[in-house]
Amino acid sequence: MENWGLSEWLHWQEALNPKEIDLDLQRIQIVASRLEILPPENLTFLIGGTNGKGTTLALIEDMLIQKGLRVGSYTSPHLINYNERICVNKKPISDSRMIESFRLVESVREDVLLTYFEFGTLAAFITLNDLNCDAWLIEVGLGGRLDATNIISPSISIITNIALDHQEWLGTSLEEIAKEKAGIIAVKTPCIFGDSFLPESIEQTALEKESDLHVLGRDYDLRYLKQRTRGDQDHTVWNGQDSVINAIRIPSHWAEGEYSDLAIALMAIEIVDAQLLPTTKELNQLLKNFSVPGRFQIIEKKQTWILDVAHNPHAARNLNWRLHSLDFQENNINLLKNGRSKFTVLLSMMQDKDVIGFVKEIDQPFVTDWIVCEMDTPRSYSAEVLQKKLIDYGIANVTAEPELLAAFSNIKNSTKKNDRILVTGSFEIVGPA
Structure with missing residues (x-):
């Protein structure tokens, strides 16, 4: 020691x-x-x-x-x-x-x-x-x-x-x-x-x-x-x-x-x-000047990344409201070029969380694609289980990426400049972002 x-x-x-x-x-x-x-x-x-x-x-x-x-x-x-x-x-x-x-x-x-x-x-x-x-x-x-x-x-x-x-x-x-x-x-x-x-x-x-x-x-x-x-x-x-x-x-x-x-x-x-x-x-x-890391944290790179540690339905409801609010922020008008108001969502959650209750709170018209992945912890849902839950709920565009780092890499390569990416569902997925 x-x-x-x-x-x-x-x-x-x-x-x-x-x-x-x-x-x-x-x-x-x-x-x-x-x-x-x-x-x-x-x-x-x-x-x-x-x-x-x-x-x-x-x-x-x-x-x-x-x-x-x-x-x-x-x-x-x-x-x-x-x-x-x-x-x-x-x-x-x-x-x-x-x-x-x-x-x-x-x-x-x-x-x-x-x-x-x-x-x-x-x-x-x-x-x-x-x-x-x-x-x-x-x-x-x-x-x-x-x-x-x-x-x-x-x-x-x-x-x-x-x-x-x-x-x-x-x-x-x-x-x-x-x-x-x-x-x-x-x-x-x-x-x-x-x-x-x-x-x-x-x-x-x-x-x-x-x-x-x-x-x-x-x-x-x-x-x-x-x-x-x-x-x-x-x-x-x-x-x-x-x-x-x-x-x-x-x-x-x-x-x-x-x-x-x-x-x-x-x-x-x-x-x-x-x-x-x-x-x-x-x-x-x-x-x-107020901000808290991982709480609706906006990072401007080639794409616009929004990081939020919401992990239950109550928090997802608040997150959904904040996604709506982006359309009215003058200081983020660059996010809305070409009338764009949709997101790619990268989601991962722990096995004790209410996945469908969480997803229900996010307005589906906001989302073009859902990408689900597994976090580096035994408590994480597997990507396959998350994918099945979302598909069974009625969401069609769901891609499973078993590895977290691979999911980040694929999103960067598959999205265009100024696209918006929401990373949410757990502290464990927001941290690596």
């Missing part, structure tokens, strides 16, 4: 516990008790929910950095490099810093069989602790109640929304899933819910834990207001608990999900410290 590089450490962690996912806090709590993990008392954000966690976290991150704070973040999974999971002011930590934290976890682990995610979570907390971050932004991995991130005491808990995903672990109904995600609500600690549909289990958990619950549409909102008179302009307004931000310029390609994410982020900032809320000018400058 003394001379191991980062890849060797990660390989070893994957085999340490025979179960890839083992939802139980006992193991990580035992090891955590042997470490000094002290999150910031007033600026520790624990962010859960089905979709929008990454975007919500990134918005809070940008707002706090804009105010001069040193912000540490822990997210998962990564797109390309493991180091992306742990950042300070958006900069991934170095391999050497990562290895130093791994060594410290191992030095106190003894015979506890941590999972890959538990080991990494402890290393992340140690790193953020040692690097003296003013604020911690922690993204929940899976569920909430038994997720490894739930060992810390947050200043505020955030649940972005509830949708069907990971049913084999969290339950088959929205209420069952909500109950698991409500597990991150802490005693006498504020909580934000980012949807107007409030599951009973979240409301009940907040009551039991005496948590001040703030619900989108009830306690705060973000509204687009049409002009009322000739001299007025359309504008967006955020209404918080005691604060209002007017004249917000929302990016033209945003959908309902991003509106909610922004409303949540602003509410979280107001609750922990209203002095850290951005002014209208600061917020508009932030939004003008």
Whole structure:
């Protein structure tokens, strides 16, 4: 171990516990008790929910950095490099810093069989602790109640929304899933819910834990207001608990999900410290430059590539809206030459995902061809199985490419200049793109 590089450490962690996912806090709590993990008392954000966690976290991150704070973040999974999971002011930590934290976890682990995610979570907390971050932004991995991130005491808990995903672990109904995600609500600690549909289990958990619950549409909102008179302009307004931000310029390609994410982020900032809320000018400058890798990320090359990690029907619905929005973006008018508004879609998904539910949400007239492939993980659907599912659903133009890299190569060679290619279905397919 003394001379191991980062890849060797990660390989070893994957085999340490025979179960890839083992939802139980006992193991990580035992090891955590042997470490000094002290999150910031007033600026520790624990962010859960089905979709929008990454975007919500990134918005809070940008707002706090804009105010001069040193912000540490822990997210998962990564797109390309493991180091992306742990950042300070958006900069991934170095391999050497990562290895130093791994060594410290191992030095106190003894015979506890941590999972890959538990080991990494402890290393992340140690790193953020040692690097003296003013604020911690922690993204929940899976569920909430038994997720490894739930060992810390947050200043505020955030649940972005509830949708069907990971049913084999969290339950088959929205209420069952909500109950698991409500597990991150802490005693006498504020909580934000980012949807107007409030599951009973979240409301009940907040009551039991005496948590001040703030619900989108009830306690705060973000509204687009049409002009009322000739001299007025359309504008967006955020209404918080005691604060209002007017004249917000929302990016033209945003959908309902991003509106909610922004409303949540602003509410979280107001609750922990209203002095850290951005002014209208600061917020508009932030939004003008805002992007999150793999979330409707547009890359202009010979073709136009759109990368999105959506992997469940709820996220696909939001993605579909954003595809529609491309036709109205002046800054992307070059995408619409010759009236072109269609895509080649490169799709791959994990075996626990609702493929047809996902595909149903993408308007078929948008798509000229579907290309399905297998990702480099045993959890991936094979290209042949995906192809059969889409054909059985009634989609005719479906090509199976067993190897991911071959699929990318063939798309590049078979599409023309300025064609649009959507890569979606999983983090594992977007990363290599």
